Amino acid sequence: MTKPRTGFPVSSFGPELMALLLKGAREPVELTMSWRRANYLRKRLNHLRSQMRKENHPAYELAARAKVRIIVPPGTDIRRTNSGNSIPRDSESPTIVRVSPHHEEWTDLIKAAGVDINSASDLMRPTTQPSPRPTVRPLEDESIDSVLDRLMRDGDG
16 A cells, blocks of 8 residues: 655755745745746745645744745736636746735835834734643542542642
8 A cells, every 4th residue: 555645855845945935935035937937936835835834844934924926927928727817828938936925015005004013023923832731630539520620729720
């Protein structure tokens, strides 16, 4: 019996892809390339991020903040796919891959409204560690009621 395919480990991706994804999570990065290459790069970046999540990678939270888009310049001859997406007729058409923080399109408007973005980002971080839950194992001769009573009495500790 074969094992299900789990994908490539994070260590098999080039450090360039990791650097691009993490930089794009902090500030916009744009690269110009053919649509064919752009589509492949987007797939690789999304695959890397997916593997980071599966492996509980320490940089996953930052990588999850990045959005990867392909921008087709105006005037490019496009066609609709069966799924309704618009793609260039010529796969070698120049496009822009934009890796940027999610919701960056509203940053200027929010700042103009006087919202301090730096203080808001501090609120998104956990301020305390969750307290460990007490473990109570019933003794063999102890009833469930006495275990619950003991837990209520000792659990507030």
